[in-house]
Amino acid sequence: MSKLASSLGLASPGPDGDSFSLHSQRGDPFLDGDAPEIHDDDLPPLYEDSEVEAALLPRAPAEDSFLVIDPVQKDANTGITYFMHRQLDTEPETLETQVKWWAKSPPRPFVRISGTHQETVDNMGKKERKRITDFDISIELTPYLYSNAANRTAWTELRTVENEEKVRRGTVLRKRAPGAKQHIELGDAKPTLAEWCHRYCASHAGLKSFVFKRKVVGLDNQRLKDKLEGLVLSTSYRGHIDISFPVKDDTCVVFNDCKTNAWRLTSWIVWLSIFTLMFIFTWPYLFFRTKRFEVVVAEWTFSKPSATGARQFVSISEDQWYNMWGRAINKAVMEKRQGTLDQQDLLTSDMPDPVFDNPTVDGVAGILRAGVRAMNEVNRQLGWGADS
Incomplete structure (x- = not known):
């Protein structure tokens, strides 16, 4: 339902055989031998979501004239942040300052790798097909948008x-600038940020929005997708693989301050509209x-062409990233993990099995590890995750 609400222009209501090394190794089928080696000092810091947001948010400017405007709402599903403040509608300079402030925060791109298969289950005597999730892991790419994350160099x-x-x-519909086709060769100057802010504030539309987008450019998604698909298939997985590149915190939306926009940002009104099917009428009206x-648009560059035509990377290349994360991803897939991997997964994927002081615990842990390793090897040989 949260996706439906978003589509309506409404905010949503509330050393081991199974691991990889962090370094390129000759003969390792899961690593790209052509990519430069990554050292432990190059790894991003270990973090939680809250720590990431605190670390990557820009520091407040020192000017006394800066107006700190808090968002009205942040959609937990889409990451869209909504603002509604009268000064953003009437003061172009304030809106321009806010946009420049938002541009200092990065988008949060992820690589998401999931595998599913279908099973036939007996539901009270009736055969039904049910989709089973075998693994669903994500890895954040935000740290690799910085050449120096501590100094926010990007x-x-x-x-x-x-x-x-x-x-x-x-406008309501997408369009080119007036006369763009005829005057494209003349090089007519496009409006600046200040000019667009003035146009927005000067608009007499009853309902209007100013949308700021953050984008990641220069990332070869297809190259990463091909490598990751090959990695998952190398585990003899027989299910359905889906690899996507979702981006969080990529949009800020400013609504003009009015009752209608206040209602569209009120959770219980959104849910009431959905459950009573009133969205059939409210969606066309709002649209x-x-x-x-x-x-x-604020563009955060992962790579760009150099003067010689070769690609330059702000931090590491796609191949280096794959070499860094390959073992951890393989291990997570074989363990049927669900969730976001972090630096701890990088470290543990290259560590030997733990040893306990208690002989009894050592014996039990060793039996469990041997059992898991045996099952993983059988899965590799016979295949796993196929539809049934």
Whole structure:
């Protein structure tokens, strides 16, 4: 239902044979021998979600004139942050300052690897097909958008859309700038951020929104996808593999301050609209009444072409990232993990099995590890995760 609410323009209501080394090794089928070696000092810090947000948020500027505006709501599912403040509707300079402030925070890209299969189950005498999740793991790529995370050094650019791009320019539908096709060769200057902020504040639309986007550019998703699919298949997995690249915290939306927009950001009103099917009427109304300004983008560069045409990377390449995470991913897949992997998974994937002082515990732990290792080897040889 949270996806439905979002589509309506509403905020959602509330050393071991099974592990990989962190280093490139000759003869290791899961590692790319052509990629430069990654050392332990290059690893990102261990963190939780709250620590990431605190570490990567920009520091408040020292100017006394800066207005700190808190979001009205943040969608837990999509990561969209909503703002509604009268000064953002009436003071273009304030809106411009806020956009520059938001541009200092990075998007949070992830690699998500999941595997599922279908089973036939007996439900009170009736045969039904049920989808089973074998593993579902995610790895955050945000640390690799920085050349120096401690100093927040990155390749970023805050830009406005080009005249020939089809986007919403204070309109309901996407469109190019007037005369863009005819004057593209003349090099007509595109509006600046300050000009777009003035246009938004000057708009007399009853419902309007100013949308700021963060994007990751220069990441070869297809290259990573091919490598990760090969890695999962190398475990003899026979199920359905899905590899995606979701991005969190990539959008900030400013709604003009009015009762209708306040209602669309109120959880119980959103749920009431869904359960009573009123969204059949409210969605067209909100869609066609809201004039959207989707004209500002902050680009965070993972790689860019050099003068010679070769790719330059802000931190590490896709192959280096794969070499770094290959063992941990393989181990997580074989263990049928669900959740987000962090640096601890990198470290433990390259560590020997723990040894306990208690002989009894050592014996039990050794039996369990031997059993898990035996099952993993059987799975590798015979295959696992197939539909049944």
